[in-house]
Amino acid sequence: MATRRGQDTESPYGVCRQRGRVGRWGPGERQNSTQRVYTYRFWISRRSFRYLGRYSDRRQQLYKGVAIKKFILVVLVLLVVGAAASIAYYLLTKGERVARPQVVGSVRVEILNGCGEAGVARRARAYLRGKGYDILGIGDAKGHFPQTIIVERRSPTNTNARLLARTLRLDETDVTQLLDSLSPVSVTLIIGEDYGKYLPDTVETIQ
CATH class of the missing domain: 1.20.5 (Single alpha-helices involved in coiled-coils or other helix-helix interfaces)
Known part of the structure; x- marks a missing residue:
């Protein structure tokens, strides 16, 4: 079925x-x-x-x-x-960054005596040449400076001035800026009355 x-x-x-x-x-x-x-x-x-x-x-x-x-x-x-x-x-x-401070030959420095004591600019020239800097010239500053000033002339970031400040064991607050792209000078050092704290008496003591 x-x-x-x-x-x-x-x-x-x-x-x-x-x-x-x-x-x-x-x-x-x-x-x-x-x-x-x-x-x-x-x-x-x-x-x-x-x-x-x-x-x-x-x-x-x-x-x-x-x-x-x-x-x-x-x-x-x-x-x-x-x-x-x-x-x-x-x-x-x-x-x-560590290696950059060792390359100082390309930094051109102008040294100005702002403390009024004779021979200080020449001593600074000998000292910085011994460190490898290119010194373009020395002279007297206009005016009297109780404190040393480092003036940046080329780099917007103050590269040259900070390098020089480290060489002289100065504080970076002593760095100022006056840029001039046509100037052959990289940085200007204006020596003040406090030069004794970073500048030895003779070149022999530096070397």
């Missing part, structure tokens, strides 16, 4: 829903070989779809986890490379 369309039937392989095929068997009816093959194929196909669905979900979760791990790894690599580049740049620029 055949079953109606859409009715579930029991089989050795599980519950099978009839799909309108003529000749389906009902409960208690004997199955022929063709019916058994169809039932088995239908049962396998249902299990296969379920398995493929679960496998697809697992694969998507796996791909998401791998993508997140790759993203974190890329971020960490970029951070490490950036930190290494920053450290390398700092070390290189620090080496340049």
Whole structure:
């Protein structure tokens, strides 16, 4: 006795829903070989779809986890490379800053006597030449200066004046600026009454 369309039937392989095929068997009816093959194929196909669905979900979760791990790894690599580049740049620029004060031959100095004592400008010329500076000339300043002043003439950042101040062990607050791009002088030293704290009495004591 055949079953109606859409009715579930029991089989050795599980519950099978009839799909309108003529000749389906009902409960208690004997199955022929063709019916058994169809039932088995239908049962396998249902299990296969379920398995493929679960496998697809697992694969998507796996791909998401791998993508997140790759993203974190890329971020960490970029951070490490950036930190290494920053450290390398700092070390290189620090080496340049340390080495720059040793190059004084390109700094052209004008020395002016502002304390009124004879021979002080010549002593300063000998001292700075011994340090490697290029002395363009000496002379007398207009006026009297109780404190030594270093005047920057070329660099907007007072590079030459600060270099000379470090050589004479003077404070950088003694540095001022009077820029003149046409002047051959890099920096002007105006010697004040306090020259004794940085200028030795003789050239021999310098050397």
